[in-house]
Amino acid sequence: MWWKILSVFLIVYTLIAGTLVPLKPGITYVQPASAPAGKVLTLQLHGYNSFYTKSPESEIRTWLQFDEQHAIQGERIRVLNDTTLEAQFSIPSALPNSSSSVMLNAIIDHPNDGVSLLPSAVEIAQDTFSSAAAWKADVIQGLHVIKDFSYPYRNVIYESIRNTYFHVPMWFVLMFLFIASAWNSVQFLRYSNPSQAAKLDASKGQSLIDFDRKASAYAEAGLLFGILGLVTGMLWAHYAWGAAWSNDIKQLMTAVALLIYLAYFILRRSFDEPEKGARLAAVYNIFAFASLVPLLYIVPRMFASLHPGATGNPAFGSEDLDNTMRMVFYPAIIGWTLMGFWLAQLRFRYQRILDRATGLD
Amino acid sequence: MLLTLLRKELLLEFRQRYAISGIVLYVFSMVFVVYAASIKVQPQVWNILFWLIVLFASINAVVKSFVQESGNRQLYYYQLADPAMLLLAKIIYNTLLLLVLSLLAFGTYSVVAGNPVKDIPLFALILLLGSLGFSIAFTFIASIAAKANNSATLMAILSFPVIMPILLTLVRLSAIALRLIQDTSYKRDILNLLAIDAILITLTFVLFPFVWRD
Numbered sequence: 001m002w003w004k005i006l007s008v009f010l011i012v013y014t015l016i017a018g019t020l021v022p023l024k025p026g027i028t029y030v031q032p033a034s035a036p037a038g039k040v041l042t043l044q045l046h047g048y049n050s051f052y053t054k055s056p057e058s059e060i061r062t063w064l065q066f067d068e069q070h071a072i073q074g075e076r077i078r079v080l081n082d083t084t085l086e087a088q089f090s091i092p093s094a095l096p097n098s099s100s101s102v103m104l105n106a107i108i109d110h111p112n113d114g115v116s117l118l119p120s121a122v123e124i125a126q127d128t129f130s131s132a133a134a135w136k137a138d139v140i141q142g143l144h145v146i147k148d149f150s151y152p153y154r155n156v157i158y159e160s161i162r163n164t165y166f167h168v169p170m171w172f173v174l175m176f177l178f179i180a181s182a183w184n185s186v187q188f189l190r191y192s193n194p195s196q197a198a199k200l201d202a203s204k205g206q207s208l209i210d211f212d213r214k215a216s217a218y219a220e221a222g223l224l225f226g227i228l229g230l231v232t233g234m235l236w237a238h239y240a241w242g243a244a245w246s247n248d249i250k251q252l253m254t255a256v257a258l259l260i261y262l263a264y265f266i267l268r269r270s271f272d273e274p275e276k277g278a279r280l281a282a283v284y285n286i287f288a289f290a291s292l293v294p295l296l297y298i299v300p301r302m303f304a305s306l307h308p309g310a311t312g313n314p315a316f317g318s319e320d321l322d323n324t325m326r327m328v329f330y331p332a333i334i335g336w337t338l339m340g341f342w343l344a345q346l347r348f349r350y351q352r353i354l355d356r357a358t359g360l361d
Numbered sequence: 362m363l364l365t366l367l368r369k370e371l372l373l374e375f376r377q378r379y380a381i382s383g384i385v386l387y388v389f390s391m392v393f394v395v396y397a398a399s400i401k402v403q404p405q406v407w408n409i410l411f412w413l414i415v416l417f418a419s420i421n422a423v424v425k426s427f428v429q430e431s432g433n434r435q436l437y438y439y440q441l442a443d444p445a446m447l448l449l450a451k452i453i454y455n456t457l458l459l460l461v462l463s464l465l466a467f468g469t470y471s472v473v474a475g476n477p478v479k480d481i482p483l484f485a486l487i488l489l490l491g492s493l494g495f496s497i498a499f500t501f502i503a504s505i506a507a508k509a510n511n512s513a514t515l516m517a518i519l520s521f522p523v524i525m526p527i528l529l530t531l532v533r534l535s536a537i538a539l540r541l542i543q544d545t546s547y548k549r550d551i552l553n554l555l556a557i558d559a560i561l562i563t564l565t566f567v568l569f570p571f572v573w574r575d
Contacts, residue, residue: 189571253525260522267519270509280505283568284519287501290560294526298553302533 003338010335017328018165024146025050026153027118030106037126038093043074045106047083047116048153054112062087063140064104064122070096071107071140091124101125107140114146116153152322156240163236164325165332170229172333173340175296177222178261180344182289184215185282192279210352212278215285216268217348219261221340226258241306249303253295260288260295366442366450373429374458380429381458384422388466391417396473404477404539411470412532415463415491416524422462423455423499424516427507435573444573445566452500452562459492477539483547484538487531490551494527494558501565504572530554 031044045062052060062074062085074087085108095102106121151161188211191197200206233251234244245251267284271277300307374381391414396402402410427435438447467488471478478484499520506515530550537547544550 189568192571256522256525259518263518263522267505267509267515270511270515276508279571280508283571284502284505286568287561287564288523290564291498291523291526291557294553294557295522298557299526299529302530302550302553 004342007335007338007342010331011339014165014328014332014335018162018332021324021328022150023049023159023161024116024150024153025110025113026116026155027106027108027121030118030121033121034101034123034125035091037091037095037124039091041089041091041122043087043089043106043122044080045085045087045108045118047085047108047113048158050110050113050116051082052079052085052110052113053082055110059111060085061109063107063109064089064091065107065140066096066102066104093126095124095126109143111144112146113144115143118155149324151325157236160236160239161325163232165328167229167232167236168329169333169336170225170232173225173336174222174229176337177218177225177340177344178289178292180341181215181218181222182286184211184218185285187211188215188278188282189286209274209278209355210348212268212282213351213355214344214348215282216265217344217351219264219285220347221344223258223261224343225336225340226254226261230254230258237306246306248306249300250305250307253299257292257295260292264288362442362446363450363453366447367454370450370454374454377429380425384418384462385465387421388414388418388462389469392466392469392473395470402474404541405536407470407474407477408532408536408539408541411466412491412528412535414466414470415459416495416528418462418466419459419492419495419499420516420520422458423496423503424506424513426451426455426500426503428503428512439573444569448500448504448565448569452496452565455496455500456492459496460489463488463492478535479540480538484535486551487534487538490534490554490558491527491531494531494554494561495524497558497561497565498524498527501561501569501572504569508572526557527554530557 026048028046028048030046032041035041043064057077057079060077060079062077063071064074065071072089072091074089076088078086080086101123103120104122104124106118108116110116154161188208191200191208191211197208200208230251233254237246237248237251238244241248264281264285268277268281271280395410395414430438467484499516502520502523503512503516506512506519509515530553533542534547534550534554536542537544
C-alpha cells in the first residue's frame with residue numbers, strides 16, 4: 001500500500017518540479033555573429049531567463065573566450081533590458097592560432113544571474129597570424145557561481161532538458177519490468193515440474209498459472225513503458241535532432257525489442273490448451289530476454305548514434321546531470337518504476353478475475 | 362549417438378530430395394529477383410541484399426526441422442535418444458546446411474551481381490559464424506513454432522527480433538570484409554557474436570526439455 005502512495009507522490013513531485021523549476025540564465029545568440037580581427041566590435045548579447053537590470057552595469061563583466069588561457073574582456077557594458085546586453089570588444093589584429101578564422105565563446109558574469117556561456121558564439125576572421133600575446137591579457141576569474149534550484153541551460157536542447165525526467169526513466173522501468181517478466185517465466189518453468197509443483201502453497205494463493213499471468217502482465221506494462229519511451233524520445237528528437245524519427249540505432253533497436261514482446265503475446269495465445277501456451281511462451285520469453293540485452297546494450301555501441309555519449313558509449317553520461325537535476329531524476333526513476341509495477345499488478349489481478357469469471361481457472 | 366542422429370538427418374534430407382531442391386531453387390530465385398530489381402548493385406546494397414537472401418533462405422530451410430516429422434515419430438525419437446542430443450544434432454546439421462546454402466547464394470550472387478568482397482578469408486569466417494548463429498536461433502524457435510498450427514507465421518515473427526543482434530553484427534562484419542568501413546578492432550565484434558551464440562546455445566539446452574514434452 002505504502003509504495004503506491006509513494007509512487008503517486010514521487011510522480012506528482014516529478015511533474016511539478018520537472019515542469020515548473022526554471023532554467024539557469026543562458027545566452028541564446030549574439031549579434032553580429034562574425035567580425036573581422038583588429039577592430040572594435042560592438043556586440044549585443046541576448047540572454048534567456050536573465051535579469052540583467054538587477055545588477056549595476058559596472059559589476060557585470062563579459063568576455064570573448066578562445067580557450068582556457070586566451071580571452072578578451074568586454075568594455076563599456078550597457079544593459080538595454082533584462083535580456084539584452086551590449087559590450088565593446090577590442091579584437092587584437094592577430095588571432096591566437098594560425099587558422100584564417102576562430103570561433104569564440106561568449107561568457108557573461110552577472111552578480112545576480114551567475115555565469116552563462118554560449119559556445120562558438122562569434123567567428124573572428126583574420127588575414128595574417130602574428131602572435132597570441134594580446135589575448136593573454138584578460139584573465140577570467142572571480143566568477144559568480146549562483147547555487148539555486150534551477151536546471152542547467154544547454155544550447156540546442158533548451159527547455160526540453162526537462163524531458164530527462166520522463167524519457168530516460170522509461171528505459172529503467174522497461175528493463176525492470178522485463179526482468180520481472182522473465183523471472184516469472186523462470187518460476188513458471190521451475191514449478192511446472194510435478195515434484196516442484198507440490199511445493200506451491202495454495203493457501204497463500206500461489207498457483208502455477210499465476211506465474212504465467214504475472215509474466216504476461218509485466219511484459220504488457222513493459223511494452224507500455226517502451227512505447228511511452230519511444231514517444232517521449234521522438235518528441236525530444238523532433239526539437240533536438242530536427243526530426244522525430246531519424247533511424248538512430250537506439251530508436252531502431254528499441255522498436256525491434258518491442259516486437260519481441262508483441263510476438264510473445266501472439267505466441268501465448270496461439271494454442272488451444274492454455275497450459276501449453278503458457279509453457280512455450282515462458283520458454284520464448286526467457287530466450288528472447290537473452291537477445292534483448294545485446295539488442296539494447298551491445299549492438300548500439302557498434303554503430304554511430306545521435307544519443308548523448310554517441311559512439312562507444314550510448315549510456316547517459318554523469319556529466320549530463322547536475323545536482324539539481326539529480327534531485328528530480330532519481331525520485332523520477334523510483335516513482336515511475338513503482339508505477340510500472342503497480343500497473344502490472346492491476347493487469348495481473350484483472351486477468352485472474354477475468355479467467356475465474358469465464359471458468360478458465 | 363550424435364553421429365547416428367546426424368546421419369539420420371542427412372539420410373532424411375537425401376531421401377526427401379524435393380525439400381532441399383526447393384530451398385536451393387528458392388536461393389536461385391531470390392538472387393535473380395534481387396538482380397532483376399536492381400541491375401547495378403552498389404557494394405553497400407550488395408552487402409544488405411546478400412544477408413537478406415541468406416536470412417530468408419535460412420528461415421525457410423530451418424522451419425521444416427521439426428514439422429517434417431510427425432509428432433508421434435518425434436516422440437519415438439525422444440524415447441530412443443536424449444532430447445538434448447537430438448537438438449544438438451539438428452543444430453549441427455542445420456549449421457552445415459546453412460553454410461552450404463550461403464556459399465551457394467554467395468556463388469550465384471557473385472556471378473550475376475559481381476563480387477565486391479575484398480577480404481575473402483574474413484568473409485568465409487563470417488559466413489560460418491552466420492550459419493552457426495542462424496542455426497542455433499532458428500532451430501530452437503522452429504521447435505517452439507512447430508507446436509502451434511500457424512507455424513510458418515509464428516516462425517517469422519518469433520525469430521526476426523531474436524536474430525536482429527546477430528544479423529546486424531554480421532552485416533557490420535561483412536561491411537568490413539567488403540572494405541566499406543575501416544575498422545581494425547573487428548575482432549571484438551567477432552567475440553560479441555560468439556558470446557551471443559554461446560548465451561543462446563546454453564539457453565537452448567536449458568529450455569529444450571520444456572519444449573519437447575507435451
